[in-house]
Amino acid sequence: GGLLVYAESNVESGKQIVEKNQSEPEKKKRIVVLGTGWGGTSFLKDLDISSYDVQVVSPRNYFAFTPLLPSVTCGTVEARSIVEPVRNIIKKRSGEIHFWEAECLKIDPENHKVFCRSGINDNLAGHNDFSLQYDYLVVAVGAQVNTFNTPGVMEHCHFLKEVEDAQRIRRTVIDCFEKAVIPGLSEEERRTNLHFVIVGGGPTGVEFAAELHDYVHEDLARIYPLVKDFVKITLIQSGDHILNTFDERISSFAEQKFQRDGIEVLTGCRVNSVSDHFINMKVKSTGQHVEVPYGMVVWSTGVGTRPFVKDFMEQVGQEKRRILATDEWLRVKGCSNMYALGDCASVDQRKVMEDISATFKAADKDDSGTLSMEEFRDVLDDIIISYPQVDLYLKNKKLLAATDLLRDSEGNEREEVDIEGFKLALSHVDSQMKSLPATAQVAAQQGTYLARCFNRWDQCKTNPEGPRRFKSSGRHEFLPFGYRHLGQFAPLGGDQAAAELPGDWVSMGHSTQWLWYSVYAR
Ligand code: FAD
Ligand code: MG
Ligand code: MG
Ligand code: MG
Numbered sequence: 369g370g371l372l373v374y375a376e377s378n379v380e381s382g383k384q385i386v387e388k389n390q391s392e393p394e395k396k397k398r399i400v401v402l403g404t405g406w407g408g409t410s411f412l413k414d415l416d417i418s419s420y421d422v423q424v425v426s427p428r429n430y431f432a433f434t435p436l437l438p439s440v441t442c443g444t445v446e447a448r449s450i451v452e453p454v455r456n457i458i459k460k461r462s463g464e465i466h467f468w469e470a471e472c473l474k475i476d477p478e479n480h481k482v483f484c485r486s487g488i489n490d491n492l493a494g495h496n497d498f499s500l501q502y503d504y505l506v507v508a509v510g511a512q513v514n515t516f517n518t519p520g521v522m523e524h525c526h527f528l529k530e531v532e533d534a535q536r537i538r539r540t541v542i543d544c545f546e547k548a549v550i551p552g553l554s555e556e557e558r559r560t561n562l563h564f565v566i567v568g569g570g571p572t573g574v575e576f577a578a579e580l581h582d583y584v585h586e587d588l589a590r591i592y593p594l595v596k597d598f599v600k601i602t603l604i605q606s607g608d609h610i611l612n613t614f615d616e617r618i619s620s621f622a623e624q625k626f627q628r629d630g631i632e633v634l635t636g637c638r639v640n641s642v643s644d645h646f647i648n649m650k651v652k653s654t655g656q657h658v659e660v661p662y663g664m665v666v667w668s669t670g671v672g673t674r675p676f677v678k679d680f681m682e683q684v685g686q687e688k689r690r691i692l693a694t695d696e697w698l699r700v701k702g703c704s705n706m707y708a709l710g711d712c713a714s715v716d717q718r719k720v721m722e723d724i725s726a727t728f729k730a731a732d733k734d735d736s737g738t739l740s741m742e743e744f745r746d747v748l749d750d751i752i753i754s755y756p757q758v759d760l761y762l763k764n765k766k767l768l769a770a771t772d773l774l775r776d777s778e779g780n781e782r783e784e785v786d787i788e789g790f791k792l793a794l795s796h797v798d799s800q801m802k803s804l805p806a807t808a809q810v811a812a813q814q815g816t817y818l819a820r821c822f823n824r825w826d827q828c829k830t831n832p833e834g835p836r837r838f839k840s841s842g843r844h845e846f847l848p849f850g851y852r853h854l855g856q857f858a859p860l861g862g863d864q865a866a867a868e869l870p871g872d873w874v875s876m877g878h879s880t881q882w883l884w885y886s887v888y889a890r
């Protein structure tokens with residue numbers, strides 16, 4: 369409907385009453401963001417909020433700087449210094465964002481609605497249900513711990529996902545020492561109380577083990593000198609190596625360091641169940657079952673999909689997948705107007721070979737059926753941009769090797785490439801494709817990327833979908849998300865690492881191993 373505007377009327381002066389039907393200013397599109405972790409927060413930080421009506425839903429009204437969570441377990445860092453209230457973040461964005469402290473329970477993609485419940489964490493007040501309508505939905509709800517349905521884990525183990533978890537672990541470590549010094553216990557009982565077990569040899573488990581080791585040997589040994597020699601830290605890993613997603617040099621460095629520190633690493637062991645006093649595990653190589661008495665267990669194995677996301681995946685035909693799939697533009701597959709990023713989703717990268725004929729055609733500008741060497745090099749540059757998930761280093765190496773294929777037997781560069789040569793040259797690139805790791809670095813970069821796409825939406829009205837297209841055949845409207853791994857390899861137990869957050873929320877110099885692998889500067 370139009371807005372009726374009456375112009376100033378002055379009948380006496382003979383002017384006529386003008387009735388103007390001015391078109392209504394276009395209504396702002398509604399973006400609903402689920403989650404205020406790394407992905408959601410970095411999206412909000414970079415979104416041009418003047419163009420959108422933004423609503424944020426998250427059961428936690430703060431952002432948590434997760435890389436420092438392991439340090440909270442040992443009191444090296446205070447919990448309050450690693451959180452930033454969402455309302456502070458919003459305030460910096462001139463208050464145009466609405467925040468609702470609630471949990472999303474259900475997504476209705478057909479009617480563009482989300483159903484939420486507030487007051488879930490609150491035992492005193494009852495809860496309230498409400499729904500929100502969206503034009504665009506950004507799902508950044510992260511993941512939950514994965515127990516692999518191992519019996520007893522939920523009941524008896526600690527997790528290290530949330531700030532509360534870290535605080536709880538800290539209290540439990542002290543409790544274990546207090547229990548161990550009680551008079552009249554046998555040495556074995558003291559040892560059991562002071563047996564700290566970490567299940568999972570990924571970066572979080574490894575870092576926690578290292579932090580705990582320092583805490584126990586530097587601080588607690590002085591407070592509890594009588595029992596200090598009974599402390600034992602064990603790391604159980606089902607794979608053959610700890611940190612197995614990292615470079616081999618790093619994982620063996622970590623293993624050696626742990627050996628020197630006296631942290632026992634049990635690789636090739638699978639935990640079958642956990643009871644109130646024992647871990648039951650199977651040694652894979654021998655098939656033997658072993659009962660391990662413990663004082664505290666921290667369970668830190670991988671990430672799992674949240675139940676409401678699982679339900680949603682069933683609704684949109686993704687029931688066979690382990691994790692919500694998006695395309696390279698972070699659009700949820702099988703849905704319209706919905707985006708997902710961070711730990712709750714995974715980019716389903718197209719393979720170079722799937723598009724190989726179209727790529728060749730686009731590069732062959734004169735339709736001669738062959739590419740000149742110049743055209744070939746141009747198209748390689750495009751491929752690096754358009755298939756960002758092919759690990760860059762490997763990609764460059766492989767693509768260099770690909771150019772080698774284009775030499776004749778005397779080593780002279782060929783003048784032209786036909787489709788067969790083109791396919792041959794690129795046939796190895798896809799095998800190097802890796803899925804992106806579940807890290808803050810990825811989530812934050814995806815948030816920024818998506819915000820920038822939204823900010824450019826108006827400029828790209830003609831083709832908001834961001835077609836896959838090469839330079840040779842036209843310009844990109846939106847480039848696909850390309851992850852830049854900013855980490856660098858450095859030995860464990862390095863001196864100092866700086867955490868640079870997107871923006872200026874928290875930053876501190878602190879020695880944590882993970883921070884060496886991940887650099888947050890953008
Ligand atoms: P999260 O940051 O987990 O955010 C999810 C958000 O969604 C939260 O605000 C949550 O409250 C909210 N939410 C949950 N359920 C709902 C719902 N139903 N409705 C609405 N909102 C919901 N990565 C690194 O790169 N470097 C590190 O050093 C590092 N260290 C880590 C240490 C620890 C102990 C842990 C646990 C993780 C670490 N990570 C690290 C991984 C990193 O924290 C995650 O990859 C990152 O948090 C993922 O961001 P996200 O936005 O996808 O999810
Ligand atoms: Mg998030
Ligand atoms: Mg977070
Ligand atoms: Mg992901």
Ligand code: MG
Nearest residue numbers: 732736738739
């Ligand atoms: Mg040609």
